[in-house]
Amino acid sequence: MQRIGVFVCWCGSNIAATVDVKQVAETLKSEPGVVFAADYQYMCSEAGQNLIKDAIRDHKLTGVVICSCSPRMHEATFRKTAAAAGLNPYMVEIANIREQCSWIHKDKAVATEKAIILGRAAIAKVHLNAPLTPGESPVTKRALVIGGGIAGIQTALDIAEAGFPVDIVEKQPTIGGKMAQLDKTFPTLDCAACILTPKMVDAAQHENIHIYAYSEVEEVKGFVGNFSVTIRKKARMVDPVKCTGCGLCTEKCPMKKVPNEFNLGMNNRSAIYIPFAQAVPKVATIDPAYCIKMKTGKCGLCSTVCEAGAIDYTQQDELVEEQYGAIVVATGYNPIKLDQFDEFAYAQSPDVITSLEFERLTNAAGPTAGTLLRPSDGKHPHTIVFVQCVGSRCDGGKGKSYCSKICCMYTAKHAMLTREKYPDTDVYVFYIDVRTPGKNFDEFYRRAVEEYGVHYIKGMVGKVAPQADGTLLVQGSDLIENRQLRLNADLVVLAAAIEPDASARPLATKLTASMDTNDFFTEAHPKLRPVESPTAGIFLSGACQGPKDIPETVSQASAAAAKVIGLLVKDKLKGNPCVAHSNEMMCNGCSSCEKVCPYGAITYVDKEFRMPDRTTAIRRVASVNPAVCQGCGACTVACPSGAMDLNGFSNSQIMAEVDAICK
Amino acid sequence: MQEAMIRRAKELLADGTVNRVLGWQRGEFVYDVTPAVFASPDELDASFVYNDFCGANLSKYLVAESRKEGKVLAFLKPCDTYSLNQLTAEHRVVRENIYAIGLPCEGKADVEALKAAGAAGITGIADGGDTFTVHTLYGDQTVAKADALAERCANCKSKQCVTYDELLGENGAVQNSHRFDMVEQLENMTADERYAFWQGELSRCIRCNACRNACPACTCEKCVFDNPQSGIANTAPADSFEEKLFHIIRAFHVAGRCTDCGECSRVCPQHIPLHLLNRKFIKDINELYGPYQAGADVAARGPLTDFTFEDCEPSVVHERGVN
Structure with missing residues (x-):
């Protein structure tokens, strides 16, 4: 029989206001095996932990039940407490009477009864607990960063600076991401390229950084400290070692009618191309969908003009396998598609553009060399209407329910810069709210209104209609003046909501990292562990975790790097002892567990067993590698014979909990 | 057919391909034909029987037989070949130790x-x-x-032998069967009607374990119902309907692996239509994950132990589960 101590936490009033903690302690004290029960205001405080330690020593406790908050919050805390008092940390069980009880009930009598039942279940489980000892596994001192935008670059630079090798995998031919497409950056208005491209070069030249550009993550195996990642290096048809980036091929290429994705299709590029002048690596790439040689077998002009002999039309995708200790996700964002927003006439008029397209139209390296011209006729627009929250804060399914966060500031920036360069332009901004919580952000917005005379109108645009004279009729409401507005605009700019990159969800599946319903990666704790994924060894950097501007992205990128460095400096990691094991006498060798194991932790061995009547038989039985097993328990439910069991969560423990609840 | 089988069995015994034969012999009554192993031509002549009452599925006997010394000749009806494939996929038989002769089948009598x-x-x-x-x-x-005809034969799913080393006669084809009609009728009942139906059927259970012992999907080294450590072994029922849990647990246990051979209902001395429980699972799996026949393909991964991006979302299961 275990000697169990029960500790009921008030959590201030979080629990005590809804649960009669004294009664819980009193009732649980009479449960079989319970030799000590107490309640305390904050069990996680030093005094509370001392209460537990003293009780373990004084009452010779062999098991501890803490009735408190979720084990996700403080299980580790209380396990350490028990260990400090000489008890095996896995003899501690948490009954969650906060998130699963006091916070969801209003009636104190009901909540108290439930808290007692939850405590009883934990006591029933502790009776069957056994001391567990974690194993150790080595750490591969190398990190992988997926995504080569500003988030990925910053994370990689910080990790590399700490002395660890880092690989960046970027699916585009160049690193740089969205920031490379931007013109100026708020609130200081420095040029994006001027501050980004030196970092791109730093990354390329750093001895600890290797860039896999034009590559994608194919497969991820393993676990924290020991990931094995297969990277697909997509065929560029150009040898990146030989190519000097001279650009002669791109000039001579006869196929020049390829929509230029870097300029969002607003001008064309050649079939062999370098995305932009400062691309890193500065290597040409052949677009097989447009290349005449690839499609018809005739042409080969680029190969003829290339003095380095870098063109290779037979190049194939290459798979490389690398080992990593940590993986950082930095897959970034994209503006949403606007097909669902017909009322803004985006598909009908070339003069209705997105804010990212506006960035390219004002960028010196853009399709108009930085002069703001209407896409339809190349004339200067004199009235520009900016529409905010296109698809953001949008209920009803066609947009996103969240605030995209960056639009208020970049729209203020666009409006301000337009007024500065072209003072004869009337600029209107339709907004729901202007949100400017950031250092020097509100000052920036007020400058747009007060110094630059941008007309801010609180209200949404209902309809944009192209007119016969080439202008756009914008109908919107002004909620402050309480009137309907009709404006004739030359250009309409839509602040489209941003969403995670489409590659994020399949990647999350490969990483077994969790996502929210909007496909943003979930953090381990929204406040206290914002750059870690709940999956150990996976870290989050930048907008893949939620909408972020550049300053925030960079700080989170560095934070993720700090977490990675903290992991990589360790020589060994303590494993999780709550792993599966197979009862060989019951194992049928049917392979069900092997098929469902997401970690590849199960193999089969032929073993000799003693059978009745002094005979022996060779039987095929499952064997779990405890270093690879993550304790998810999928095998235990797939096993038809019940041979698979999980340490710390055994079938009998769970049944005992259920029995205790149903009693 | 019986003569042809005995002749071929003797040949294979004589040339050393196999050292024993798994077939059927007469039981106490003329109609209860029983599986048996024959080790010599004399034994075959004396008691080997093949007729319309050889309904028993021989594949389950191969779990033990295939682990013995030497190769065993097994005569398998189409149904039995599905079971053999499933057992092979689950590594429950040593396929190399089996010489399977596929038989044509026009249905067995009940x-x-x-x-x-x-x-x-x-x-x-x-x-x-x-x-x-x-x-x-x-x-x-x-x-x-x-x-x-037995019910399972009247609603035959397939006359095709899916695994064999040799065929006697012509191989048949997968049938267009009406085997889910009764399941559909049950689905269309109200919950109360369905409960009453199963109460009527399962209350007759005497827990003789015949269904489990005959089922080719029930081959655990240690059955949970025989394992004193499981906490559910050998408990006396508290009421006449309690054995429902045994049957429901068993149906869950074989879900996704049951080939619908119908042995459970054939051997039930109380004539409980146990196959309907399994067919309900098969029908659900077909509808949720696409058509799947356990045992049809030895290399196929069962839908319940596989994951594909096309798998239905849990909400679909939940919505269906409500009716």
């Missing part, structure tokens, strides 16, 4: 159908091609074979 047709006190049954001449204590009676 003596209960003969009895229902009025044949009491059966002393002998003569095969008259399309009919049976049933000798009884009260005189002879003629019954059409089609009227004496």
Whole structure:
């Protein structure tokens, strides 16, 4: 029989206001095996932990039940407490009477009864607990960063600076991401390229950084400290070692009618191309969908003009396998598609553009060399209407329910810069709210209104209609003046909501990292562990975790790097002892567990067993590698014979909990 | 057919391909034909039987037989070959130690159908091609074979042998079966009606374990119902309907692995239509994950132990589960 101590936490009033903690302690004290029960205001405080330690020593406790908050919050805390008092940390069980009880009930009598039942279940489980000892596994001192935008670059630079090798995998031919497409950056208005491209070069030249550009993550195996990642290096048809980036091929290429994705299709590029002048690596790439040689077998002009002999039309995708200790996700964002927003006439008029397209139209390296011209006729627009929250804060399914966060500031920036360069332009901004919580952000917005005379109108645009004279009729409401507005605009700019990159969800599946319903990666704790994924060894950097501007992205990128460095400096990691094991006498060798194991932790061995009547038989039985097993328990439910069991969560423990609840 | 089988078995014994033969022999009554192992030509001559009453699925016997010394010859009906494939996929048999001869099958008879047709006190049954001449204590009676088919054969899913080392006769084809009609009727009942139906059926269970012992999907080294550590072994039922849990647990246990061979219902001394529980699972799996026949393909991954991006979302299961 275990000697169990029960500790009921008030959590201030979080629990005590809804649960009669004294009664819980009193009732649980009479449960079989319970030799000590107490309640305390904050069990996680030093005094509370001392209460537990003293009780373990004084009452010779062999098991501890803490009735408190979720084990996700403080299980580790209380396990350490028990260990400090000489008890095996896995003899501690948490009954969650906060998130699963006091916070969801209003009636104190009901909540108290439930808290007692939850405590009883934990006591029933502790009776069957056994001391567990974690194993150790080595750490591969190398990190992988997926995504080569500003988030990925910053994370990689910080990790590399700490002395660890880092690989960046970027699916585009160049690193740089969205920031490379931007013109100026708020609130200081420095040029994006001027501050980004030196970092791109730093990354390329750093001895600890290797860039896999034009590559994608194919497969991820393993676990924290020991990931094995297969990277697909997509065929560029150009040898990146030989190519000097001279650009002669791109000039001579006869196929020049390829929509230029870097300029969002607003001008064309050649079939062999370098995305932009400062691309890193500065290597040409052949677009097989447009290349005449690839499609018809005739042409080969680029190969003829290339003095380095870098063109290779037979190049194939290459798979490389690398080992990593940590993986950082930095897959970034994209503006949403606007097909669902017909009322803004985006598909009908070339003069209705997105804010990212506006960035390219004002960028010196853009399709108009930085002069703001209407896409339809190349004339200067004199009235520009900016529409905010296109698809953001949008209920009803066609947009996103969240605030995209960056639009208020970049729209203020666009409006301000337009007024500065072209003072004869009337600029209107339709907004729901202007949100400017950031250092020097509100000052920036007020400058747009007060110094630059941008007309801010609180209200949404209902309809944009192209007119016969080439202008756009914008109908919107002004909620402050309480009137309907009709404006004739030359250009309409839509602040489209941003969403995670489409590659994020399949990647999350490969990483077994969790996502929210909007496909943003979930953090381990929204406040206290914002750059870690709940999956150990996976870290989050930048907008893949939620909408972020550049300053925030960079700080989170560095934070993720700090977490990675903290992991990589360790020589060994303590494993999780709550792993599966197979009862060989019951194992049928049917392979069900092997098929469902997401970690590849199960193999089969032929073993000799003693059978009745002094005979022996060779039987095929499952064997779990405890270093690879993550304790998810999928095998235990797939096993038809019940041979698979999980340490710390055994079938009998769970049944005992259920029995205790149903009693 | 019986002569051809004995002849071929003797040849394979003589040339050393196999050292014993798994087949059937007469039981206590003419209609209860029983699986048996024959080790010599003499034994074959003495008691090997193959007729319309050889319904027993021999594949489960291969779990033990295939682990013995030497190769065993097994005569398998189409149904039995599905079971063998499933057992091979689950590594429960050593396929290399089995020489399987696939048999054509036009359906096996159910003596209960003969009895229902009025044949009491059966002393002998003569095969008259399309009919049976049933000798009884009260005189002879003629019954059409089609009227004496077992339910599983009347709703045959497949006459195709899916694994064999040799075929006797022509291989058949997958059938267009109406085997889910009764499941559909049950689905269309209200919950109360369905409960009453199963209460009527399962309350008759005497927990003889025949269904489990005959089921080719039930081959655990240690059955949970026999394991004293499981906490559910050998408990006496508290009421007449408690054995429902045994059958529901067993149906869950074989879900996704049951080939619908129908042995559970064939061997049930209380004539409980146990196959309906399994067919409900098969029908659900077909509808949720796409058509799947356990045992049809030895390399196929069962839908319940596989994951694909096309798998239905949990909400679909939940919505369906409500009705």
